[in-house]
Amino acid sequence: MSTLAQAETKTRKKQGASGNGGGGGSSAAGGGGGENFQPAPLAEEARRRYLNYALSVITSRALPDVRDGLKPVQRRVLYGMYHDHRLTQDAKYQKSAKVVGTIMGQYHPHGDASIYDALVRLAQDFSLRYPLVDGHGNFGSLDGDAAAAMRYTECRLAGISGEMLTELGKKTVGFRPNYDGTLSEPIVIPSRLPQLLMNGTTGIAVGMATNIPPHHLGELCDALAALIENGNLAVKDLMKFVKGPDFPTGGQILNSKAELREIYETGQGSVRIRGEYALEDVKKGGQQIIITSIPYTVNKSTLVSKIGDLVRERKLPLLLDVRDESTKEVRIVLEFKRDASPELVMAYLYKHTPLQTNFGVNLTCLVPTDNPEVGAPKRLDLKSILQYFLDFRFEVVTKRFQHELGELQKRVHILEGFEKVYDALDEMIRIIRASEGKQDAAKKLMARFKLDEVQVDAILEMKLYKLARLEILVIQEELKQKRLEVKRIEGILKDKRKLWGTVKDELAEIKATYNDKRRTRIGGAGSEEVEFSEDAFIVDEDAHVVLTRDGWIKRVREVKDPSTTRLREGDAVMTVLAGSLKSNLVLFSNFGAAYVTRFNDVPASTGYGDPVQKLFKFDDGERIVGALSLDSRLPRPQKLVAVTKDGLGLRFPLEGHVEVSTRSGRRYAKTGEGDEIIGVQPVGEKDLLAVLTERTYATVCRAAEVNELAGPGKGVLVIKVEPGDRVMEFLAVAPGQKDASITFETQKGRKLTLSPAKYEVTGRGGKGHEMSRKDTVKEVQRSVTFLQLPEKKD
Incomplete structure (x- = not known):
């Protein structure tokens, strides 16, 4: 026991002894705990209370009961x-x-x-x-x-x-x-209705959830009737009646029968559902697409807005306009080009909008336990849910008949009392008139006619007109009918087959009253359906991608002078890539990742553009240090070279980085702790590699000396960098290319040029030569990489 708890306990004991403690040990009700108070460990108490909370949420809020749904x-x-x-x-x-x-x-x-x-x-x-x-x-x-x-x-x-x-x-x-x-x-x-499956439900509890789709009531009634006839039916047999979910908003379910059967057998899975459409002729000629249904739980205005964004951003050039003309029925009108295929348009919309979604099925609900007031959560299959409902209906029908039988027997008992006294009306009246009050009359009637209190009370409360001859005949006829009804109900209660027959008949009545047409069509896409192809929706036209030093990217139609493009203050153009909208481009980051995307996927903009991190999944501090257009009309290098700020270099093939990547990219290099890649450039087998450090140390070596790596690696030493120094720039050029050089300005104001054609070629791994003694590089003059596209050939 802690010191604080011991002191508190001693204080309570003293208060109890002096008569001021409010009853000693009984003070627990007031929050003190009394003499038997023991402090509970915080972890144990938190666990107990959280479990109580979880149980309350599961059984009293979030999950439905399997019986009434x-x-x-x-x-x-x-x-x-x-x-x-x-x-x-x-x-x-x-x-x-x-x-x-x-x-x-x-x-x-x-x-x-x-x-x-x-x-x-x-x-x-x-x-x-x-x-x-x-x-x-x-x-x-x-x-x-x-x-x-x-x-x-x-x-x-x-x-x-x-x-x-x-x-x-x-x-x-x-x-x-x-x-x-x-x-x-x-x-x-x-409930006489299988509400749990009929309307479905969704809920999130603690550690579990439920998501039950709605179904067609007529199909459920048929399945329940079949299960009454044969309790050995399996899920696959019941699915001859229950075809699948039937959503209130219609749509088409794409799952195969085997997939749906697995969902109903395991109680979980994913239902793929898409909206439906029809083609409508336009008065001026041509056609337009009419979306007639949307997937369950999809927000219609959000769907229309996303389709409108595709039109505005020209991501779907085949689509011209979208209008929502819905009233009580869904009617979304899509206008498309006359020469376009409506199947292609819908294929794109199914891929890129909520017009096709997944509904996660989770058939979890509360099932009865020994405690009638508390259910236990359990994931069920289709048959189990139907069987629980049938068992519940059997119990309800049995109790209903028992209640009706009890009421009938009460009425028969009273009518039998009437029948006894009607044979001696004059004597009954004489006894009542001679009595001193109701209680006295009741005693005399009970003694004379052998009646009980219930019968006598009904007789004494009877209205005088009931004594008429015709009324006596009515009572006798009612007694006869009631006795027949009692006999009928007793016969039903003694025979389970008759009770199950009643349950089955009531289900047939439900179906006959509320059956309607199924709204959701079952069946996957046909073999003639157009498969989605990204390239089919991209216009074959040229564009330019502008990438800035601060990591902003945008797509523009044409760039004549990179210096005139719109930039944020203090930013500068790093590279301009040209290519067809259907072509790919690859971006290399300082952390050794290559990100490949289409020109068409870079957002078009006349402003500053978007941060490149918006397109890909970057780590903290990651930035782009190199880029390359993969348009087929431009020369494509076989190999690339990368150099890190610590002087390491590596060569790697471009071949593994030409197909579109995920948002996480593909790894082309591994960087050591505190190191990063400063750039990536194309390189040939006979090229020279010039490297410049911040302290003006420079070296020129043959690029072939830098090892080519088949997979991501750290590379080999190109130049030995002293502590506090770092690589500022490098250049890969062909031998004899005199116009290729690194121009830079030092802190002392000197403007120097590192020309691989004029510089001494040495082996890699050396310290290099100091170009400006006890000086550092202030700024490197970098030119914008900009390759113009050749004209298209017919």
Whole structure:
């Protein structure tokens, strides 16, 4: 025990002994802990409390119950609307704020926002396949518009919700106290609908999540009926009825039957879904594409905006315009060039927009346990979910018949009392008139006619007109019918086959009442579908990419003079690359990574451009030190040479860096700690390599002496760099090329030139010669690399 805890315990003991401690050991209720107080380790207490929180989130908020398919807040919304407000399908609409207030005050004390959000979702026909709430007012839209405030909207239960709630008053499900113990609420709702799969749900708990897609109600009813007939059916057999998810927004599921079967067998997987389109003739000639459905959960306005960005940025030149003409039905109009293929346009949109997405399936829900009030989270397959629902329906139907039988027996008992006294009406009246009160009359009637209290009470409360001859015949006929009904129900309760037959008949009624046409088409792309090809959407025209010293990049149509291009203050052009939009370019970084992209993928701009880090995944401090156009009309070197600031050099082939790379690039060199590459240049086998350090040390050697590496490496020593010195510049030139040199200015104001053609050629690895004694390089004059493209050949 800690010193602080010991002192606190001693203080409590003294207070208890002196009578001022509030009851000694009983003070634990007040937070003191009493004499038996023991401090708990923080880690253990945090673990215990976090597990309690996690259990609460899993069982009381985020996951639905496998039986009624509802989360607690959804269940409370439906129950409150039905039980407290009687907002059935034929009732008048009521303000949503009034409903939310009731739910929050009596059942769900977690804030009005969560309750109203749940109510809104239950009313959205684009969120639920079969909405359970009939909303009046603005309840949001496919464009992502939020619902109006609860004080403006009105609601009532949808007709299909009656199938979930009408059996509540027949003792079919258990109830538990609400959060403050003043009322009771159902543990589950006796739903006649397979709500969990019918409407699906999504939720994130602690350490687990659920994401169940909606399905077609008619298919589910058929599968349930088949499972009643044959309990040995496997998932593959049930999928003859349940074809796959049926999303409220329609679309087309691309998964094969084998992929869908694996999802339903394992309870998890990914459903690929895309929007559908049709071609429509235009009055002026030609056609336009009409997108008629979009994937589930996709924001329509965001989708239209992204398609518009493709048009504006000319990334899809075949597409001319996009318009959203949707009303209640989705209608997105795409105008495209007359000579363009609509299949190519849609292939690009499926690849680069949310018009095709993945829906991650996770069939996790709460299943019944020994404790009727607490469910256990479990990931289920299709058959298990259907079987849990059937078992639940069997239990509900059994309890419903038992309740109905009990009510019938009560009524029969009362009618039998009426039957006894109707044979002696005059004597019954005489006994009542001679009695001193109701209690006295009851005793005399019970003794004379051998009745019990229930029967006598009903007789004494009977209205006088019931004594008429015709009324006696009505009671006798009712008794006869009630006895027949009791016999029928008793026969059903004794025979499981009849109970299962009732469950099956009710499912058939549900299907007949609410069956509709499937909205989502099942089936992958056909063999005739156009495959996506990046090059098919790129215009074959020339462009230039400008890369600056500070790492800004942009694509422009034409560059005549690099010095006139728009730059940020203090920045300068490092290189200008020319090539076709379909050609690739490669950028080399100081950390030994090569990034290859298309000219077309560099953002076009008339301004400063974009940071090059926006296109690739750079590490801290990484920057571009070399670049090369891979256009087929330009000379392509076979080998490249790189030099580091510590004087190491390496040669490597270009061949491995011509195809488009990922955002992380490909490694061409490894740099030591504190070292980095200062540049990458093309090099030939007979070229000379000139290297200049900051302290004006220079060396010229043959490039062939620098080892060629098959994979990324650190290289070999080209020039020995003293501590505090570093390589400033290098140059690879062919022998006899007199116009190639490194020009620089020193701190002493001297302007010097390192010309490999005039400089002494030595072996690599030496210290080099000092060009300006006890001087350092102030600035190196660098020219902009700019290769013009030759004219295209016909």
